[in-house]
Structures are given as structure tokens and as C-alpha cells.
Amino acid sequence: MTIYFYYTRETYGAFGNWSPHGFELDGDYWPTIEHCFQAQKYLTRNYIDQVRNAPTPRIAKELGNRPDWPLRADWEEIKDEVMLRCVLAKMQAHEDVRALLLSTGDEDLVENSKSDYYWGCGADGSGRNQLGKTLMAVRAILRGESAGDG
Numbered sequence: 001m002t003i004y005f006y007y008t009r010e011t012y013g014a015f016g017n018w019s020p021h022g023f024e025l026d027g028d029y030w031p032t033i034e035h036c037f038q039a040q041k042y043l044t045r046n047y048i049d050q051v052r053n054a055p056t057p058r059i060a061k062e063l064g065n066r067p068d069w070p071l072r073a074d075w076e077e078i079k080d081e082v083m084l085r086c087v088l089a090k091m092q093a094h095e096d097v098r099a100l101l102l103s104t105g106d107e108d109l110v111e112n113s114k115s116d117y118y119w120g121c122g123a124d125g126s127g128r129n130q131l132g133k134t135l136m137a138v139r140a141i142l143r144g145e146s147a148g149d150g
């Protein structure tokens with residue numbers, strides 16, 4: 001059975017980037033994955049801190065998409081690895097969320113975002129579902145498998 005997640009209030013909502021499960025990564029505390037991920041688009045500490053200190057994940061996302069802030073040149077090449085590091089750090093910090101992820105066994109995980117065709121499945125299900133793939137890779141890492149094994 002495929003497990004879909006999107007809204008933080010749903011059973012598997014803790015898998016989403018906006019769930020309020022903070023963690024430390026690279027010496028900074030991040031209130032959500034969204035904050036951490038969006039901040040990594042920048043190399044300037046001022047921009048990173050503004051995103052990190054955003055009061056909500058929505059505002060962090062808005063700051064991460066500002067056209068007047070200089071996006072790091074390698075962002076497209078590193079964004080999947082950044083997401084993997086963020087998700088892994090969150091899972092390592094929260095035993096309950098880690099247990100929920102491991103309880104999914106070998107089921108496919110799908111971010112049921114109707115508007116996101118990269119991180120989610122998109123409105124018609126044809127999206128890349130990169131967040132779901134990242135969660136499945138982290139699940140394998142937590143089991144002690146290589147990310148490509150399952």
C-alpha cells in the first residue's frame with residue numbers, strides 16, 4: 001500500500017517539511033525542514049539567518065524564493081543532497097518521527113502535493129515525488145542499509 005502524506009495534522013504529517021520538529025544541523029538549530037532547506041539556497045549568513053528565524057515555514061519558503069536574493073550557483077546540483085541531510089537530521093533528533101518512518105516497512109511514501117511536481121506527486125500523480133524518495137532513502141539509512149537497497 002502506498003502511504004500518502006501532506007498535511008501536518010494527518011497520521012503521517014510528521015514526514016512533511018512543515019512539521020514542527022526542530023533539529024540541529026551544521027551548528028544551527030532549525031525549527032522545521034522547510035527553514036533549513038530554504039536557507040541552504042544562500043551562502044550569505046545574513047540571508048541564512050533571516051530564513052532560519054522566520055516565524056513560520058511559509059515565510060521561510062517565501063524568503064527562500066526571493067528573486068532579489070542571490071541564489072547559490074550550485075543549488076540545482078545540491079538540492080537533493082541538502083534535503084536528504086535535513087530529513088536525516090530531523091529523524092535522528094526525534095525518536096517518535098523516526099519510529100513512525102521505520103513503521104512504514106517497505107511501503108512507498110508519496111508527498112501528496114497537488115502543486116509540486118518535483119518534491120511531490122503533482123495534481124495528476126505524474127510528479128517526481130523527490131521528498132517521498134528522500135524519506136525512503138533515509139528509512140534505508142536508519143535501517144543500516146545503503147540508500148539504494150530499498
